[in-house]
Amino acid sequence: MTTTAATRPTFSVDLWWIPRAIVLGLLAFAIFGPLANLVLWTVTERWYFPHALPLEYGVSYWGRVFSPRGTAMESLTNSVVVAFLTVALAMALAVPAGYALARLKLPWRALIMLAFLIPQAFPNLPVYVNIARLFYQFGLNGTVAGVVLVHVTHGLVYAVWIATAAFSAIDRELEDAARSIGASPLRTFRDVTLPLAAPGLLASAIFVFLESLDEFTGSYFVGAPDVNTMPLLLYTASSGGNYQIASITAVLLLIPSVGFMLVVERFLKSDVLSKVGH
Template sequence: MSTETAAVQPAGPGVITGARWRRLLLRMILMAGALFLIMGPLLSLLIWSFAEKWYWPSPWPLEWGTSYWSKVFEGKMMDALISSFLIAIAVTVICLIISIPLSYMLARYRIPGRTILLLLFLLPQAFPQLPVFSNAMVLMYRWDLVGTWTGVILIHLVGSVVFCIWTMVSVFQSIPESMEEASTMLGASKLRSFFTITLPLAVPGVIASSLLVFLYSLDEFTGSLLIGAPFKTTLPVFMYNAAMGYEMQIASVTAILLMLPGIILLLMMQKFMKSEYLSAFGRV
């Protein structure tokens, strides 16, 4: 901003013209507006999570405290927290194992039915989940998978596999084929050059995509509600139930717990996250 203003109306250093003041003011107002709009709802959660007593119309909680936070470490919330994390880890590991070889194959070889396969993995992104998952629930009832962790993991895998394959295919496509050729030329087997050349080069992409799959599984709500509830409760379902029962503080504490991994990831991975990974993620 400063450079172009200087170009249009050359003002000496230290001389601040009226137009420039106005621009600065406008910028401040926009910044404050953005900050309020984005942080307002999130700060509300934080305030509510520490509110012991809060009656209308007091602008602030009447009593502050951490008693609702201490509830995290007991009873149902802890159960939901632990099982959500375990499920997310299981989903991530299974997802990587089944998607990496397939993504490599899709990226490197002109296999028959390649287009059909890629379209198949696009389908779950293109249509609303709830109507499909409700029919998947009927199917799972038949196999006694409803209300089991296996069922929840399977329904999480649908979305994560799709997501993982699309990001991993683009990761493998970005690794030049000539490197593998050089390795096989020197006598390494195809399998060996995959493990010693291609996979190490793909590690940043694998890490990014596994973190996002982890987050997807942690945040997944629709499938968990249909397949898991009320017998198996993941953290998002727990939060939903608390909020619908007007347990404001409990719901807010859970909401913050759900949000934290994502925010930490965003802070850590600012540089490494390519926008194509993020854009695939934002929709689910």
Template sequence: MRTLVKVLISLFMFLLAVFIVGPLVWLASRAFAAEWRYPDLWPTGFTLRWWRVVVDDPMVVVALQNSATFASLTVLISAAICLPAAYAFSRYQFPGRRFMLVALFAVNAFPKMGLFVALASLFYALQLMQTVLGVLIVHVLGTVVFMTWIPAAAFSAVPRSLEEAARDAGAGPFRVFWSVTLPMALPAILVAAIMSFIASWDEAQGTYLVGAPDYMTMPTQMYSLVLNYPSQVSAVFSILLSVPSAGLLLLVRKQIMGGQLAEGFQIK
């Protein structure tokens, strides 16, 4: 019985690993493959020429610039709008607080494509289609929940006794916030900022609807890329697109695995 359970668990782990990692390895190895004939499990040879093809393409450079610009601006705008709100939700009691917390959730509760279609109709009227502002609005909307809820949970987690201690020692409210509350909440704010950056970096459907064809980002280029280029080119492109997300998330993996993301998704 014991051994049977062990075998079953090992089998489950193996299958899950193949299920998750398999597609990534299969795709990534294509970026270095000369040619790959079915049903071989191995390419005919290895080459770097697909990287040349991608790197030399001016379209990629433009998409990369667009993606980086949109993502950075999105994080800054979102932080400016949401962080004060996060603090308020955590520390102040005011009428309608509960309602507002639930209303914030509304953005996530609405199915993305439906929301974008509704938004696009409004953007036509306001002439925001194919504009930087229009794309930015779409991106910021996708980050509001991260930027409000995760920092709010972190502000709430700062022990009141520490803040009171600082106040007793004569620190004013700004000083208390700046030297006690903020440093303790900073890791979670970093998690929120990185999640927002990635949300913007990965956003494809809304950007495509609102920004294409004038403002193509990396993920929206992927839509047309897979149709028009050999699979090795899209494999190279996939690696280029995944590296920034993966790198940034690795920075905060401890906080995310430790439950700060999960903590942020529970209304308190």
């Protein structure tokens, strides 16, 4: 039995995987390269140019960070306390504001929504310099209350916009059904509206918490040096050339950010996201 050229199997090699692999490799390096370098610095004892890898590994700098004489625990405590207070105040303002913007026929509604973006529309530096001058007149500089107020002004846009989207995504007929069987407006809001909006409100609170946890400029101009936070500690360590302390601080800030973003991805549904800005 003979095999003709027409029936002979042919083999082809797809060479498109080469540029794809190069692009994916470069993208992975751009994303994970800095993170790998950050993690490597956290376990480095000695590392200097021109060596590509650390000369000595260890965890002694972790002990320095969490030692009683260090400021890391104080900074971490301040950051967490300020973040929780910021969330409490921002959500206390955002829940009624979001419900009103979602349910009431307010005049100039679009302009009101746009007004919450004003703190984001200008460079942070001149805004916080002027806020610091204003707070100095009222004795708020160097206080936790002053830092919380600055963080609230910065995070309120996320709180209000996401809260408005969460309430807008709720079917009005569910509220009308509760009212038709005798529920008061307050009970309807408490038993129907608020539980349905809870996932979106939780996502909003997490965004505000992470924004407060990572806020540097406002904390620097209003709180430093009396209210020391983790971003301020990170800045101080980096400017002083202590990359081990700076890297450990960055990792401590990165862990809750990644964890909370996974929670946001689970609870912030597509129907809520479609209502943001509407």
